[in-house]
Amino acid sequence: MGVSGNLKTMLPGDLLQWLSLGQKTGTLIVGKKAVEKKIFFKRGRVISSASNDPREYLGQFLMSHGYMSEPELMKAMQVQAESGILLGKILVMIDVIDEESLQRLMRLKAEEAIYDIFLWREGDFHFIDDEVPTMEMIPLQVDVTGLIMEGTRRVDEWQRIRLIIPNDTVIPTVMKPLESEPLDDAQKTIIAAIDGQRTIADIVLESRSSTFMVCETLYRLVRSGAINLVDAEPAKAAAVREERPVTGQIPAYREEDEVESLVQRAQQALRSKEYEKVQRLLRAAENIDPNQMRVRSAIKGAEAAILSDLRQQGLIDSRVPRVVKPIEEITSMNFTPNEGFILSRINGHYDIGSLIKISPIREPDAMLIFYKLWKDGIVDLG
Secondary structure, rough: OOEEEEEOOHHHHHHHHHHHOOOEEEEEEEEEEOOEEEEEEEEEEEEEEEOOOOHHHHHHHHHHHHOHHOOOOOOOHHHHHHHOOOEEEEEEOOOOHHHHHHHHHHHHHHHHHHHHHOOOOOOEEEEEEEOOOOHHHHHHOOHHHHHHHHHHHHHHHHHHHHHHHOOOEEEEOOOOOOOOOHHHHHHHHHHHOOOOOOOHHHEEEEEEEHHHHHHHHHHHHHHHOOOOEEEOOOHHHHHHHOOOOOOOOOOOOHHHHHHHHHHHHHHHHHHHOHHHHHHHHHHHHHHHHHHHHHHHHHHHHHHHHHHHHHHHHOOOOOOOEEEOOOHHHHHHOOOOHHHHHHHOOOOOOOHHHHHHOOOOOOHHHHHHHHHHHOOOOOEEEO
16 A cells, blocks of 8 residues: 655655555655655665665766766767666776766765655655665665664754854855865765855856755864855855755745735746746745645646747757857856856857756756756857
8 A cells, every 4th residue: 555745744764664664665765855765665674775866876876986977978878878777887998987986976866866865854755665666776785774863864964054154144164275175976976066255056067066064064174174165255155155046934824815916926037038037936835835845837838838838948958058259258257057067168169959968957947047048148059
């Protein structure tokens, strides 16, 4: 028999423990906003996991650990599109990674996707009995108890981290050489992204790491005096908050009335093709009630309609964007972290489809960024 619920009433650790003790076989689906994760169980043991978050795709995860570059990922994905061969096998074939390291990192990727759920403050879950993928998966080497222990540790650690790193708008700067610091591959990628200009939100994108991994790495280095944190300029901080709004207090009026009002205003904006307004209104509705089906359905429908319309306007995968504004003018502008990431990858050679494939940003969000850059005259489309 399947079971459904909310993470506010049943914590991730309790949920995993219940499925383990019940010797369950099936698929646990956990969702928050646009992210959906699946954890596969066999007789009470976790055998693998999957996620629709681009930051948790295999190629992005390998880049976060320094195993491949963006051009290598782009090449591999082109081969995959032409051959239908799994990405991991292609990477082994072209000597990007050896088989043993690939197996180890795929297990680590599956575990990290689960640990991330422990830090969710809300989310819905649904367990489907006796439904597991038929394709071969990389089995985890950790039992449920081990997953719960590490997930719980991260919850405790996150509370300590936020005392030192209160939000993602601060900018880390290196105060002394880090050669003597014991850093693993993922931490080295994070440190390499520090340039004294990037906020933590920017570094999360640049390093392809989770917010937790970035902040945990910086937390230890801040405590040791190796790194200092400075506040971003107000305009830059506001750009970060635009993409990562913090849920505020619930209004005094009825929450469902406010959500319905926002959804209706978003639908009106969609009819008049005010795409940025649509995104802003639906994001506000999502922050009030991220798990309401009315909001999820509105977001899904709006994204499909926007993508269809953008492609009709000529914003298609094969077109090659080129920056046409002077670099001096661009550097004086304030972009959100996602906008800055996309803009920094436009080189006049990569087409839109390729840029989206190597990006840790969802396709609907990335396409809207290309549209905005095009509309504002920052890029031209070849």
